[in-house]
Amino acid sequence: MTRRWIAALIVLALTAIVYPQAPARAADEATTVSGTGEFADLKVTVSQTSNLINQVVSVSWTGGKPTVDTSVYLDYLQIMQCWGDPVTGPDRTQCQYGALFTDTRGGTWTGSRQVSYGGIFGEGWTDPNEPIKPAPGENAFVPFASVTGGTVTAGNGGEFFDASTTNEIPYGRTLANGTGQEFFEVQTGTEAPGLGCGEELADGTARPCYLVVVPRGETEINGSTGDKRPHNWLDTSPLEATNWANKIVVPLKFQTIGKACPIGSAERRTVGAEAMTEAMLRWQPTLCAGTSATVYGYSQVTDDIARTRLAGTDPGMIFVNSPAAPAATTNPQVYAPVAVSGLTIALNLEWQSGFDATDEERLREGRRLADLKLTPRLVAKLLTQSYLSGADLNRTTIRGNPQTISSDPEFIQLNPDFAKQLNLPIGDMLVPLGQTDLATRLWQWILADSEAKAFLTGSPDPWGMKVNPVYASQSWPQDNFPKSDLYCIALRADDQKDHDWCTLDMHPYANNMHDTARYAARGDTLVRNATSRDAVGAVIGWKKGAPQAPGKRAVLAVTDVATADRYGLPMAQLRNKAGAFVAPSTASLVAGVTTMTQSKTVPNVLEPNPASTNAAAYPLTTVVYAGTVPAAITAEAGADYADLLRYAAADGQTPGVHPGTLPYGYAPMPEALRALTVRAATQIQENAGKVPTPAAVATTTPVGGGSATGVPAPAKSTAAAAPDTGDKPSLAVPAATPTGHGSPVPVAQTNPTPGHPVGNLRYALIVALAVGLAAALAGPIFLLRAGRARRGGR
């Protein structure tokens, strides 16, 4: 009866109104400011300048001179965040800049705070505009003055900022058409305590700050241009007085920084799968300000570990993509939906004109591309080391396959733009290490597509590309992203000797989906191709190489939608069962939820339905469920978890960027799901600490081995397993032995070694012999007959 009621409710609400969509992010008015003098045509637009919090804003511009990108840049923008007087604006000492001084793409000191240049502008020449003069034989720097009162004179950020915390963009590049765009992380006092932006002032308002752009042309501070200088590039710091005079200042208004949770109190423990992490991190500071003042701890674990915990003696609250299979012996588990997200393929691709590109297309050089269409088969190719550059270019087992994705006709057909570009160096994607239900969902989506399934199990695609044979013999779906073609080739290191260079050096794993997105955003494929030496200088192998150069990035990453959004990465459109290409968005995720079906085994839980043909649905949508076992937790814990669920069902579903909101990338839960969450909250609160039946109390401390809690892992809900839409990968089935030749004792079963399938080839000999025998017998008979016929005809 209840189940019917729930189902009815879901159907009603899912088809009815969805919660108001994520508000347009540009609502907090964009601001445009023009340059002066030489840069009067330059118009810089910041996408949001009020109500700011720690977030990424777009800084775009028009009317710039295209960046000269030969050896060292000319004509670029230097972008930084500063604090300063609300009336007079920022002083150059108040800017967070100079931590990336080792980046000399734009010149020797252009990334620094240094204002002494040795003798390069002529012995003894100093800039008359520059009040800071170097002492003889020493360098001079623009000091950094912190909002907290300290001053750092050493030319760096001191304790206030450094290369790993700063948000400065030393070289914003202008494209051939005079426009440019950078994504700038606005920092509050929490991230940049030296600036203190958003901190509450005495009058109760939040401290405003500034975004400062210093445009750089081709003229140096002594008026020289081009070859009249020691070299045809720039050298000086943007903080140098002459350069600083060209600055473009955009005021930034902040929200007051929320109060942090009080440290030192015991945390209420939760653990969960990565799809929940972004939301939980956002909710934590607000949850502790609730009526019970409970601080919630959160540990990111795999779905499997979370399910194991639920079955243990201390279940706490877990967050999973798929529930544990119910077992008769355990206390009842309660699940509640808390977030709608999805798995995505995030892109960091920049236009690189090929030889056939038109002049108009060349204007796009270096611009980030946001559109990419992928079919299940293309994703399968990228995840199975089937492109040559997904293994290595000389890999013989996949010889004949396209080198990269953009030399694959299937890809070019769908994404014709890439035919005009240089061959993208993409043969695989950044993937996380370890178990995740979302990997299972991805493989299920691939298997639900007949052509992708055929490819994955060894049949060539229409252009003759075949899956890497190591993968053809595996069984699918898997609950992780395998990199199974493990081998080494020789690579020349800096010591001019060959060293083993292996699959996981060429294509390393990222630790988790947070890292895949983070590294993708930096253009870092994690490839370990730099020579690594030990303390005495001997070469010991390989370490991570440099990321791809800006403007030449090409990385794909498997991550969750919220994390991709956090790093501002565009996301690929994936083909769903209806044949439509859909990228994750609030609408497509909600449509994805509507395609799900009610679990037959676990009440209140929806399961993905890969066979659904809703054209609007994003195929890799997931609903994250909170789960607990009320009988196994205390009443206090039950009340706290109920509070958390109620928050998740209400304020926690309002999209935004400030603490307590729902991070972009998640879709607000449909009303029907929220009703379930609230109901579950009540149920948990009422039943927490109460044992339902005496029989279920038998939770004695187990003896010996097994997990720390001594409980075996529950089997994953089987309803989520592979859709049985067709035959299993043929090679996973043990080959039948020919009948008629038994043995006196039972013969132990043999299994083909994975990776070296022989298949039916082994019967070729029998067949050949049979044919041979038949031919040998038939030949003379025919001859005889023919002879007889001839004789008879005489």
Added chain:
Amino acid sequence: MSKRRALLAVAAVLVLFFAGQTPAMAAAYVPINGAGSTWSENAIRQWASNVEQYGMRINYDGTGSTNGRNQFASGLTDFGVSEIPYGKDDGAASEARPKFPFAYMPIVAGGTSFMYNLKIGNSRVTNLRLSGDTLAKIFTNVITNWNDPAIKADNPGLVLPGRKIVPVVRSDGSGTTAQFTTWMVNQYPSIWNAYCAKAGRKTPCGVTSSYPLVPGTSTTAQSSSTGVSGYVSQDSSVGSITYVEYSYALNLHFPVAKLRNKSDYFVEPTARSVAVALLSAKINTNKSSGDYLTQDLTGVYNSGDARTYPLSSYSYMLIPVDQENTRFKVAKGKTLGDFSYYFLCEGQQQADQLGYSPLPINLVQAGLDQVRRIPGVDAQNVNIAKCNNPTFSKDGSNTLAKTAPYPQTCDKVGTTQCATGTGGAKANTPTSNGGSKNTPGTAATTKPGANPSGSTPTAAASTGTGTTGGGAAIDPDTGQAVGGTGGGGTDNAAAIPVSLSSQLDPTLKTVLIVVACGLLLGLTVGPPLVARMVNRGGRP
């Protein structure tokens, strides 16, 4: 659109209104960053994300212990994390130490575990047991095959396939390597020295952070903890084994070997068995020593407690103390102090879940003493009375160690072997009818006590189709009996040998050979004979 805007404006006003009510917050935390150990990376990154709600920003880069020590010494990070102190491995002579005062602070305990990928037939082995010397020999290429008698002796219930062992070691400078080699140096110096000599290192060969390799062996080197664990977890890596922190095996749901301790029990590196083991750790308590608070694990390796996991240890954070240095100022001290207090107390609650073991009270106490020395620390926050560490108890004993269960009798050296899974692979290793993760088809397997010796392939081929019940399984390739040699009832895991590829039935092979020979003979000798016969017959 305009409606949406209006809504948003209202929302913004509300937010501002409520925000305006909040009292001024305490001085903001300055972000700090550190680098080092991948052994403890999983724990540190969890703590770092949890303290975000307290307004702290901690950046951590898992670059390996050696790199972590170097970066900290060069003043490139605010803290380092390492499994071994400065100057303890073979690179000691050339290792740069910080030029400013620093201290070692214990941060998290755990077991260096041996994650492996091994299958019998189609079933994953999850209950492997290894003695110390067997393990040392595996990683020094003395034992090279899984069916080695030494491994067999450790695993009476398993019939392991004749598969090559692929030891997977770290290629980068690693504290995990240092921990493992510390144990080998201490426990099996002759095995270790012999290997080192083969690898061209100086002997006696001490503790090293970069594992020596002997060319031509099956050992493979991979970078970082994700690299070695990622390698072993592949389907194609059956036969491989590596050393890595327990949490990695948990996340990949792979099993880890139970290691034999001095009480002759095979024990898994769970939070509890590590806690018990560390009761025997000798901590350097000489405050004037440069190695103050560093560990001497000899007692752990030799602990007589039956619950001990012998390769237990903890890792250190390297922190600046007593005075500011060129990089580290008091503003950072407040962050580092509060962060340290958090992870030594509350943060240890997560340890078990993440695959580590919470630090015991003596180490926490000593750690907190070091926290108080951090320049700029908010010392009044460092209060052991409020420390919510799960190992603490009223009587001062270690709660975890006290409640740790004793191993089952089937974990004792002998003729039986527990079937229970380990690490992240909780499925039992199949006996006759397997755990949940096993594919069916293992039925044609061992019955305990059977004795099928003497069967040969020819015998098998000659007797036709009859199937004798009750006999033990025979390997179709070798004709050898497959299965237990008696012993342990249900503990006796069933086994299927792996052959390199499915081959034809031997009888069929013989038939085919005969047919082929006959054909060849018939086709060469046949036609002239037939022709002669035909000609003879045709003549009048």
